[in-house]
Amino acid sequence: MKRSIGMKSSYVLTQKSVDYEITKISAGNFALGYETKSGLFVVEYFGRSDTDLNHEIKKYIDRYERFKFFYASSPKSAFVKECKNYHAFDKNKIVNKSHPEKPENTDYECPYCKQ
Numbered sequence: 247m248k249r250s251i252g253m254k255s256s257y258v259l260t261q262k263s264v265d266y267e268i269t270k271i272s273a274g275n276f277a278l279g280y281e282t283k284s285g286l287f288v289v290e291y292f293g294r295s296d297t298d299l300n301h302e303i304k305k306y307i308d309r310y311e312r313f314k315f316f317y318a319s320s321p322k323s324a325f326v327k328e329c330k331n332y333h334a335f336d337k338n339k340i341v342n343k344s345h346p347e348k349p350e351n352t353d354y355e356c357p358y359c360k361q
């Protein structure tokens with residue numbers, strides 16, 4: 247079964263494209279990967295930023311081909327969404343190997359495993 251990460255279409259991962267697409271300074275979630283010939287976005291890695299999505303995604307330029315992103319209304323909702331993705335994806339198919347970390351100086355709990 248294919249899982250949707252619940253984000254819009256993917257963009258090429260370059261400095262220019264990140265600046266063009268992510269214009270808000272905001273917490274959010276992103277997925278990195280590539281697109282198949284039939285246009286399917288394959289997720290290899292996902293992550294989040296608690297403060298500045300644009301800045302965080304740029305760390306991955308040259309390591310992945312494409313990105314998708316989604317603004318979050320708060321660091322907490324970005325964390326919960328990242329946890330959801332982490333528990334939903336087949337661990338053999340993604341680079342993420344460890345559980346998402348809580349935003350700094352918070353005691354938010356993952357709602358899926360209570361960690």
Ligand SMILES: [Zn+2]
Pocket residue numbers: 329333345356357358359360361
């Ligand atoms: Zn969890």
